[in-house]
Amino acid sequence: MYFCGPTVYQRAHIGNARPFALGMWLRAWLRRRGYDATLVHNITDINDKIYDAAPGASAELAQRATQWYLDDTRDLGLGMPDALPQATDAVPSIVAFIEKLVATGHAYDAGGDVYFSVATDPGYGRLSRQRLEHMEPEEENALKRAPQDFALWKATKPGEDTSWDSPWGKGRPGWHIECSVMAEDAFGPVFEIHGGGLDLVFPHHENELAQSLALGHDFARIWMHNGLLTRGGEKMSKSLGNDMTIRGVIDDWGREVALMLLLSGQWRKPLDFNQGTLEQARAQLETFRNVFRSPSEPVGDWAAFEAALDDDFNTPEALAVLHRWRDHELLRRAFAVFGLDSIAEAEEAPAEVVALAEQRREARAAKNFAEADRLREAIEAAGWQVRDVAEHPGFRLVRRS
Numbered sequence: 001m002y003f004c005g006p007t008v009y010q011r012a013h014i015g016n017a018r019p020f021a022l023g024m025w026l027r028a029w030l031r032r033r034g035y036d037a038t039l040v041h042n043i044t045d046i047n048d049k050i051y052d053a054a055p056g057a058s059a060e061l062a063q064r065a066t067q068w069y070l071d072d073t074r075d076l077g078l079g080m081p082d083a084l085p086q087a088t089d090a091v092p093s094i095v096a097f098i099e100k101l102v103a104t105g106h107a108y109d110a111g112g113d114v115y116f117s118v119a120t121d122p123g124y125g126r127l128s129r130q131r132l133e134h135m136e137p138e139e140e141n142a143l144k145r146a147p148q149d150f151a152l153w154k155a156t157k158p159g160e161d162t163s164w165d166s167p168w169g170k171g172r173p174g175w176h177i178e179c180s181v182m183a184e185d186a187f188g189p190v191f192e193i194h195g196g197g198l199d200l201v202f203p204h205h206e207n208e209l210a211q212s213l214a215l216g217h218d219f220a221r222i223w224m225h226n227g228l229l230t231r232g233g234e235k236m237s238k239s240l241g242n243d244m245t246i247r248g249v250i251d252d253w254g255r256e257v258a259l260m261l262l263l264s265g266q267w268r269k270p271l272d273f274n275q276g277t278l279e280q281a282r283a284q285l286e287t288f289r290n291v292f293r294s295p296s297e298p299v300g301d302w303a304a305f306e307a308a309l310d311d312d313f314n315t316p317e318a319l320a321v322l323h324r325w326r327d328h329e330l331l332r333r334a335f336a337v338f339g340l341d342s343i344a345e346a347e348e349a350p351a352e353v354v355a356l357a358e359q360r361r362e363a364r365a366a367k368n369f370a371e372a373d374r375l376r377e378a379i380e381a382a383g384w385q386v387r388d389v390a391e392h393p394g395f396r397l398v399r400r401s
């Protein structure tokens with residue numbers, strides 16, 4: 001599986017968490033079902049957006065934002081993809097791929113830029129089901145043979161601080177070719193599942209497909225485009241000022257709430273992230289925790305859970321199945337698929353111990369560490385251990401073993 005990753009120039013948007021989590025959950029599920037599943041998730045660290053965000057210092061920004069993305073996604077607690085290739089490491093393969101497209105007449109040099117000629121691909125538009133005359137041209141260049149031709153290689157412009165040598169002069173790859181090449185480097189030309197947000201169908205995936213087919217390859221067998229996240233029904237975007245970052249949602253709500261909300265929507269459909277839906281996800285977690293606080297009963301049907309996920313990875317249906325279960329061991333096994341087995345750790349501490357933990361949190365916030373230490377000892381004397389966590393309420397109490 002190849003899931004398109006972020007362009008790294010700022011703290012990643014919560015919208016990036018959806019394909020990430022979907023890829024990780026699907027990998028976990030496919031492995032449990034006996035498939036040999038490998039997930040590759042790329043980091044686009046060469047892109048116009050990065051040059052625009054940090055003129056003259058894009059390489060430093062890309063490096064810093066790559067680390068943010070790795071930290072933020074790791075904190076979702078789902079493990080990491082098998083490989084996270086970066087475009088900057090793939091430039092020699094990208095140049096070789098473009099050379100083949102030029103040699104076969106599918107691409108041409110136009111003053112140091114190299115374009116893919118869509119006229120050489122009679123099926124162009126096959127993925128997004130668009131006719132050529134209705135497509136939005138990407139970049140302007142009077143030397144282009146057709147307005148829909150798209151850049152494979154871009155000559156270095158003033159203010160761009162990174163560049164690579166190529167047969168067409170100094171420059172850097174276009175966005176779409178990065179993914180064709182990184183997918184092929186990882187898997188060979190043909191692989192099973194290509195994922196990414198619905199907004200990537202055109203032009204990004206249409207163009208990846210055209211490039212690979214032009215060399216006589218097949219490409220992905222299955223496309224998996226997830227619906228986008230909205231806020232109050234509106235598209236989430238930085239320019240509208242209504243975006244949320246992965247880091248912000250984890251800090252404010254905790255990773256479990258973020259994951260539960262993502263699971264509650266069918267992956268093809270849009271999903272709204274707002275105060276209300278986040279609160280519902282928190283309430284849903286609490287309902288599951290209550291099951292673990294009650295005695296385990298042998299109520300649960302693994303086949304129903306399996307059927308829900310085998311049917312187009314229907315996670316809301318799978319959650320509906322889990323709500324009917326009372327068997328702690330079975331629930332723990334099911335939640336492990338989603339990185340949420342932490343729900344099972346929720347043996348309830350007595351109210352007086354919770355009160356001590358709350359006092360300790362306040363003491364720490366006031367930097368009264370001596371008092372915080374005293375409260376920790378009191379909690380331990382009562383048979384509990386307190387762990388500091390980013391998520392609400394800021395601590396977790398577990399029974400001392």
Ligand SMILES: [Zn+2]
Nearest residue numbers: 004005179204
């Ligand atoms: Zn991509």
